[in-house]
Amino acid sequence: AQSVSQHNHHVILSEAASLELGCNYSYGGTVNLFWYVQYPGQHLQLLLKYFSGDPLVKGIKGFEAEFIKSKFSFNLRKPSVQWSDTAEYFCAVNAHGQNFVFGPGTRLSVLP
Amino acid sequence: DTAVSQTPKYLVTQMGNDKSIKCEQNLGHDTMYWYKQDSKKFLKIMFSYNNKELIINETVPNRFSPKSPDKAHLNLHINSLELGDSAVYFCASSQTSVQSTDTQYFGPGTRLTVL
Numbered sequence: 120a121q122s123v124s125q126h127n128h129h130v131i132l133s134e135a136a137s138l139e140l141g142c143n144y145s146y147g148g149t150v151n152l153f154w155y156v157q158y159p160g161q162h163l164q165l166l167l168k169y170f171s172g173d174p175l176v177k178g179i180k181g182f183e184a185e186f187i188k189s190k191f192s193f194n195l196r197k198p199s200v201q202w203s204d205t206a207e208y209f210c211a212v213n214a215h216g217q218n219f220v221f222g223p224g225t226r227l228s229v230l231p
Numbered sequence: 232d233t234a235v236s237q238t239p240k241y242l243v244t245q246m247g248n249d250k251s252i253k254c255e256q257n258l259g260h261d262t263m264y265w266y267k268q269d270s271k272k273f274l275k276i277m278f279s280y281n282n283k284e285l286i287i288n289e290t291v292p293n294r295f296s297p298k299s300p301d302k303a304h305l306n307l308h309i310n311s312l313e314l315g316d317s318a319v320y321f322c323a324s325s326q327t328s329v330q331s332t333d334t335q336y337f338g339p340g341t342r343l344t345v346l
Contacts, residue, residue: 153334157272162235162321163337207272218286219264219335221274 121146123212123222131228132200140195140225142184142210152193153211153219154184163209169193180204202231234258235338237322243344244312251298252307252341254322263305264323264335265297274321280305281327309343317345 126141144150154166167178174186184195193210210222235256244250256263262281268274278297279286285297294310309316319340325333 155337162339163274163323165334165336168334209274218276218279220276224272224274226272 121150121212121214121220123210123220125208125210125222125225127225128223129226129228131230133230134202135199136229138195138197138200138204138227140208140210140227142193142195142222143191144193144210144212144220145191146212146214148214150212150214152184152186153213154178154182154193154195155209155211155221157207157209157224159206166195166208200227200229202229205229235322235324235336237320237338237341239341240339241342241344243346245346246312246314248312249308249310250312250343251309252320252322252343254305254307254338255303256322256324256336256338257303258324258326258336260324260336261302261327262325262333263299264325265305265307266321266323266337268319268321268340270318277307278305312343312345314345317343319343 122145124143152169155163156166157163166182167176169176169186177183182197186193207224209224211219213219238253264279265277277291296308298306319342321340322338323335325335
């Protein structure tokens with residue numbers, strides 16, 4: 120069975136700081152990887168996804184993520200965060216014929 | 232042009248009641264899902280459903296039942312509500328359930344509070 124872990128429960132940054140949120144998964148086969156964001160009081164929205172090809176994936180709002188197969192990781196990055204990036208971030212994994220598995224989420228608080 | 236919509240947005244009810252949450256998607260997707268998000272923001276899939284197959288997470292109590300009148304709708308019916316059912320329930324849809332590359336699109340959520 121797949122599982123997903125996210126290293127940080129709550130990250131607090133000042134505006135313009137760089138961001139990296141960790142995501143690791145456990146599954147031996149081919150996986151597809153996603154990052155979703157949930158702004159306060161809103162539904163989940165897709166930030167970016169990786170299926171194959173270039174392991175560095177660019178998403179919306181200046182986010183990117185790098186798939187490192189040998190480390191079973193898919194960390195999310197942004198060079199300079201804004202107050203509006205305050206949200207809950209979820210890493211998710213699925214494989215062929217299996218359901219999505221979400222990580223426990225990381226809350227990001229950006230101080231103005 | 233809401234892709235995945237849910238009603239109601241908020242639902243407050245007493246223990247023991249029966250309630251339903253409605254979900255509709257206008258994306259033409261084949262598969263719909265229900266997720267439960269607890270107070271710690273942990274997301275857990277409850278059901279996935281297309282017109283051929285219902286997959287139930289074995290940890291979901293049988294008081295919860297999905298009902299799909301057609302491909303665009305997947306309602307969640309809950310019998311004998313308990314305090315622990317309080318959570319935010321998200322509906323989602325994807326093009327298929329076979330292609331694991333399909334993105335899931337989420338509804339706005341229904342915050343259920345059981346008193």
